[in-house]
Amino acid sequence: MSNDKQAVVEVLAKDLQGPGVVACPNPKMALWSAHPKVYIDVAGSGEGRCPYCGTVYRLKAGEKVHAH
Template sequence: MSNATVELLAKDLNPQGGVFCPSPKADMKLWNTHPKVYLDVAKTGEARCPYCGTVYKLKAGEHFGGGH
């Protein structure tokens, strides 16, 4: 199980404010280690993958939505 933390920019999130894990941003070598899962990062600013434990979080100062 990984305890990696992946910092994301707002532009890294999809239009719904989330990401999928496994993600190339997490530098995972084994792409098919677990089923693809959607993580809602925008809601709380971070989300943990229930399969591998990787935490995806918005970088400090980044805000999702807000209409840039």
């Protein structure tokens, strides 16, 4: 990204897929900025960063990830 400030997306526990991951790019991102889909672990530490675009996905404060 060209600006110094990276996007931060807060996610809810219900938004996590499979073993506590989110997919990037997410559906709200502009099509022109798309990159290969990657899955980012958010459940482990509460946040994760996309290696392509730098978007940070953070579990919203107070959200609990339930084991499947």
